[in-house]
Amino acid sequence: MNLLIKGGRVIDPSQKMDDTLDVLVTDGLIKEIGKGLVAPDGVDTVDAAGKYVVPGLIDMHVHLRDPGLEYKEDIISGTRAAAAGGFTSVVCMPNTKPVIDNKTVASYIINKARNEGSANVFPVGSITYGLSGERMSEMGELKEAGCVAVSDDGKPVNNPELMRRALEYARGMGILVITHAEDLSLVGEGVMNEGFTSTEIGLKGIPRVAEDIATARDVMLAEYTRSPIHIAHVSTEGAVRLIREAKSRGVQVTCETAPHYFTLTDDAVRGYNTNAKMNPPLREAADVAAIKAGLKDGTIDAIATDHAPHHLDEKDVEFDVAMNGIIGLETSLPLSLKLVDEGVLTLNQLIEKMSCNPSKILGLQRGSLRTGSVADITVIDAAAQWTVDADKLASKSANSPFLGWKVAGAATCTVLAGRVVHKL
Amino acid sequence: MAEFKHKDIIALRDLTKEEMELLLSTAESMREINSRDIKKVPTLRGKTIINLFYEASTRTRTSFEIAGKRLSADTVNIAPSNSSATKGETLADTALNLLAMKPDIIVMRHAVSGSHYFLSAKMPGCSIINAGDGTHEHPSQGLLDMLTIKDRFGRLDGLKVAIVGDITHSRVARSDIQGLTKMGSSVYLAGPPTMMPPGAERLGNVTVCATMREAVQDADVVIMLRIQQERQGKTLMPNAREYSRYFGLNPLNLKLAKPDAMVMHPGPINRGVEMSSYVVDGSQSHILKQVENGVAVRMAMLYHVCGGELE
Numbered sequence: 014m015n016l017l018i019k020g021g022r023v024i025d026p027s028q029k030m031d032d033t034l035d036v037l038v039t040d041g042l043i044k045e046i047g048k049g050l051v052a053p054d055g056v057d058t059v060d061a062a063g064k065y066v067v068p069g070l071i072d073m074h075v076h077l078r079d080p081g082l083e084y085k086e087d088i089i090s091g092t093r094a095a096a097a098g099g100f101t102s103v104v105c106m107p108n109t110k111p112v113i114d115n116k117t118v119a120s121y122i123i124n125k126a127r128n129e130g131s132a133n134v135f136p137v138g139s140i141t142y143g144l145s146g147e148r149m150s151e152m153g154e155l156k157e158a159g160c161v162a163v164s165d166d167g168k169p170v171n172n173p174e175l176m177r178r179a180l181e182y183a184r185g186m187g188i189l190v191i192t193h194a195e196d197l198s199l200v201g202e203g204v205m206n207e208g209f210t211s212t213e214i215g216l217k218g219i220p221r222v223a224e225d226i227a228t229a230r231d232v233m234l235a236e237y238t239r240s241p242i243h244i245a246h247v248s249t250e251g252a253v254r255l256i257r258e259a260k261s262r263g264v265q266v267t268c269e270t271a272p273h274y275f276t277l278t279d280d281a282v283r284g285y286n287t288n289a290k291m292n293p294p295l296r297e298a299a300d301v302a303a304i305k306a307g308l309k310d311g312t313i314d315a316i317a318t319d320h321a322p323h324h325l326d327e328k329d330v331e332f333d334v335a336m337n338g339i340i341g342l343e344t345s346l347p348l349s350l351k352l353v354d355e356g357v358l359t360l361n362q363l364i365e366k367m368s369c370n371p372s373k374i375l376g377l378q379r380g381s382l383r384t385g386s387v388a389d390i391t392v393i394d395a396a397a398q399w400t401v402d403a404d405k406l407a408s409k410s411a412n413s414p415f416l417g418w419k420v421a422g423a424a425t426c427t428v429l430a431g432r433v434v435h436k437l
Numbered sequence: 438m439a440e441f442k443h444k445d446i447i448a449l450r451d452l453t454k455e456e457m458e459l460l461l462s463t464a465e466s467m468r469e470i471n472s473r474d475i476k477k478v479p480t481l482r483g484k485t486i487i488n489l490f491y492e493a494s495t496r497t498r499t500s501f502e503i504a505g506k507r508l509s510a511d512t513v514n515i516a517p518s519n520s521s522a523t524k525g526e527t528l529a530d531t532a533l534n535l536l537a538m539k540p541d542i543i544v545m546r547h548a549v550s551g552s553h554y555f556l557s558a559k560m561p562g563c564s565i566i567n568a569g570d571g572t573h574e575h576p577s578q579g580l581l582d583m584l585t586i587k588d589r590f591g592r593l594d595g596l597k598v599a600i601v602g603d604i605t606h607s608r609v610a611r612s613d614i615q616g617l618t619k620m621g622s623s624v625y626l627a628g629p630p631t632m633m634p635p636g637a638e639r640l641g642n643v644t645v646c647a648t649m650r651e652a653v654q655d656a657d658v659v660i661m662l663r664i665q666q667e668r669q670g671k672t673l674m675p676n677a678r679e680y681s682r683y684f685g686l687n688p689l690n691l692k693l694a695k696p697d698a699m700v701m702h703p704g705p706i707n708r709g710v711e712m713s714s715y716v717v718d719g720s721q722s723h724i725l726k727q728v729e730n731g732v733a734v735r736m737a738m739l740y741h742v743c744g745g746e747l748e
Contacts, residue, residue, distance in 0.1 A: 209636030213450075215550040215573030215611055218635075285551030331528055331549035333571070 014041040014388075014431035017052040021061025021392060025068055026365045027381035036066055038388040041431035046382060059426050059433075061392050067364045068380045069101025069389030069428070072342060073371040074166070074191075074245055074269060074317035077103070077134065080121060081110025086322035086409045088122065091342070092130035094320070094408040096435035098342040099424030101389035102133040102379050103320075104371070106166040107144070114139040114150040119158035131434040133389070135161040135377060137191060140179050146171055149179055156188045161375045164191035166245055167292075169227055171197060176231065180240040189375065191243045192231045194252065195293065199223035204333050206279040206294040214283060216332060219294050225251035232259040232266055241265035243374060246319050248274045248293040250303035257312040267374050269315040272341060272348035273414065275304045275357075281414050287328045287335035289414045291321065305357045314370045316363075318345045322410035340408050343401075347420035350395055392426035397437070399423060441741040445565040447553040448574040449615035457616060461584050463737035464730070470507060471732055481510035484541040484743060488514045489531075490568070491547045496704055496728065497568050497577070501544045504735035510541075528552060532559040542742060544568050564742035572606045578703050579612025581734040583620065585727045586658055589699050594621030599652040599694070601684055602662025602711055603632040603669055609703045611640070613660060618642040627652035628662075628684060631673040649684050656694040660701045661686050661711045677710045687713040691721065699723045 016038040023034040023046060035050035036043065052058045077091040078084075086094075095103045105122065107113035113122070119136050126134035138155030140163045142148050152163055163183055169192065170176040176192075183190045200223050205211050207218025228244055232255055235242035247253060247270045259266050278297055281289035289295055307313040321338025328335050349367060352358045358366070368391075372380030379389055401418045403411035427435035441459055449457065470478055486505040490498050498514065505512040517531070526534075528547075535543065542564045545553060550571030557565045569575040587593050598617050604610045604626050614624050618641030626637055627649040638645045646652040653659055664684075666677055674680045686700065700712075700721045708714045716722060 207635060209639055212605075212634035212636045213611075213640060215571055215608060217572065285554055326527075329529060331547070331552040331555055333549040 015039050015053070015056040016059060016388070016428065016431055016433070017050060017056055018059045018061050018066055018390065018392065019050070021064045021066035023066045023382065024360055024364050025382040026361045027068065027369050028383055030382070031361060036382065036390065038390070038428070038431045041388055043382050043384055043386050043388050045384060059392065063394070064425060065360070065393040065395065067391050067393060068368045068382050070099045070346070070367045070391050071102040071104070071371040071377065071380060072100045072318050072320065072345065073104040073315055073375060074271070075103045075105050075320035075342065076108065076322065076338070077105040078322060079109065079125070080118065085324050088125045088134060089129050090407060090409045091320070091322070092126060092132040092134060094340070094342040094406065095132040096427045096429070097407045097424070098344070099346045099391040099393060099427055100132055100342060101391065101427060101429050102135060102377060103342070104135045104137055104161060104375065106137050106164060107139040108167045112139050112143050113137065113160065114142050116154050116158040119155060119160050123159045132429060133379070135159070135375065137162045137164050137166070139163060140165045140170055140190065141175070144168065146175070149175070149182060152183055152186045152188055156186055160188065161377065162189040162191050162243070164193065164245065166191065166193045169193050169195045169197065173230060173234065177234050177238055180234055180238045180242060184238070184240040189241055189243055191245050193245050194224055194227035194231050196223045196226045199226065204290065205282050206296050208279060208297050210279045210282060214285070216282070221249040221251055221296060221300070224249045224293050225255065228252040228255050232256065232264060235266055236264045244268035246271050246274070246293060246317070247304065247307070247313060248296050248300060250300045253303045253307040253312055257307065257310070260312060267314045268312070269317040270304050270308070270313050271317060271319045272345050273339060275301055275308070275352065276348050277414060285332040286414065287330065287332055288339060288412050288416070290332065290335050290337055291319070291339050292337040305352070308352065308366065309357050314366065314374060316345065316349050316366045317371070318342055322408055323412045324410060328412045338412070340406070340410055340413050343406055343408065344413060344415045344420065346393065346424060347422035348415070350422035388428060388431040390428040391424050393422065394425045395422045397421065397423040397425065444742065445553065445557050446576055446738050446742060447557065447565060447567045449576045449579045449612045450574065454619045457580065457583070457619065460580055460734070460737050460741060461587065463740060464580070464584055464733040467733040467736040470736070476507050477509060478507065479509045480740060481505070481508035481743060484510040485539070486510045486512045486542045486544060486739065487535060487540045488512060489535070489543055489545045490514070490516045491545070492569065494546055494568070496731070497546065500728070500731040501568060501735050504732050504739055507732070508736055508739060510739065528556060529559055532556050536560050536563060542566060542739060547571070566738055566742060569608055571608065573608055574612045574615070575608040576612050577731065577735050577738060578609050579616040580738070581727055581731045582613055582660065582701060583616050584730045584734055585701060585723050586699070588726065588730070589723065590657065593617065596622040596657040597625060597655060598622050598658040598660065599625045599627065599656040600660045600662065601627045601649055601652060601686065602664060603673065604628055604637055605632050605634040606668065607662050610662060614640045614643060625652040625656065629674055632669065650690065650693060653690060653693045656698055658699050658701065659686060659691065659694055663703065663705065664707055664711045681710050685711055685713065686716050688715050688719065691716055701727055704728070
């Protein structure tokens, strides 16, 4: 649990640090950051020259599929994928089998991750029992069990009255509500974004207004109930505009987007590519531009992957039948680093959105290299070139639209509480 | 003349003008066989064709079956229940099992757009013909519509073609648009905005009209699409009565078209909804001619994907 990371460019937005420095880790904690530190006897040294040394990355939206759907992913493989992608913490959604709507399931996940995982796992409990959308789950006990938020992710809470009460009740319990903002009646039988591509290839469309309306509703409910809310996987221009406007009025709203929403458009669906099928769906160029603008001006607080592993059998089927979702833990870093190359974000802003902000939003006590904090550290080689190869992924599943892509940027060393959990 | 090099015929979007012209000219020569006393040639003798229809169909399936038989192929019909696509055997497994029986051509109709590309990838060495996929394309219908229009005008360029109805959910409209605009005609679409997909005007030389009147005005061809109360009746229109009033073809609004305009419909027709019986059975109707041409067009499609030589 002792380590010296030498000569890297240490970037820690939480203390406005950006300099070539050494990081000394002792007993799993950050002991000292400075120049010319010397490794005490028996302490391993990691050479970080030419690399970035940042607070361990945090993915605030993943599906680990454990318990119940381990044929897609489990806590061991999912956290290995996290470590390989540079993430030291992941926040897992409750649509497991059984659902994370009780203390037992939450405790199982936390304990399994602690004993066998390669990353911190922070579970999200469900807003409603069994994700049924009918009755609130025991949010107080879920929080006590270690859940860092509640969400019915995968589907919206359709009933506005129930959503209102959930926001109020969650505020009382001091737990954040994460909403999957989507109006299901507008989604209908849609399987991809509604636009010219859906017209041409004849797939049923999901209009952007399905997300916009639900975002507007949830922001209004948060404002009315004076409760914080976090909007998951923002994908539309309209949602970005609504959230920007709400923030300017002081509504306690935060939000995230995913790398695929600023990297791909619905053109990726052409050829009926089921690895480009997810919910919300890939949108159009104007939405991609709006997502980037939202990241740049701070409307969008975080980049999360919505890592959603599915078995080949669930993707190697006709398009309408294919499951929604793609994996993201191992491709998020290079895709997000492109935002820095493109001038959308500074490196500091990127680290904020991939570590500091998720920690702040969820109160994780991570996302910082301050002396005395837990030594979760990611060493990044932004120049490392590699090809996304299904056979080399740590995840159990390979449902990614980025297979075969040549990308730049990789975590060369991931440190979890002073322990090296991944090294290239 | 162009060669036909495709293994499959899944969408007219995938074919060039020259390839469609080749299919149409072959269809014209196939027509002669259909008027013989003994309507059979040995062209596809020893070839096995499976008609795999996941959606109910009378006309298209029968037409493909007759087309295969007239070319002396062995044709087998399979109609798995609609639900088997999601509940029983997967399409991939069905494909592997059928492939093991070494068919030469599979003619499939399936409710999911694009499923033929999926099937084709699973079946190397077997040709796939699309007999309708979801709301994507229906290439044999597109080709038979083109042949019927060509019969009437002797050409496929420079015509004004109106297509009226639920464009969003119509695979016929998509194939017609691809085929006719590539041939040099202009397509005018009309229908309530609830049935008009975004960006339809970018599908080719296509104009989206505000009213049916605008589309039909001076048209050479009027193609009416089927309206289903079960589907469109839910939220896309008030009821069949009002639909028929604003988007139905009747002897009166047909007068807006050119005097010698032809009227077509892919069938089955809802008489009195999208089309009045006076028009269906009237002198400008080419609906049964379409059905007749369907057999010849499908013979041409089967023939070309097999890469055979005419005797």
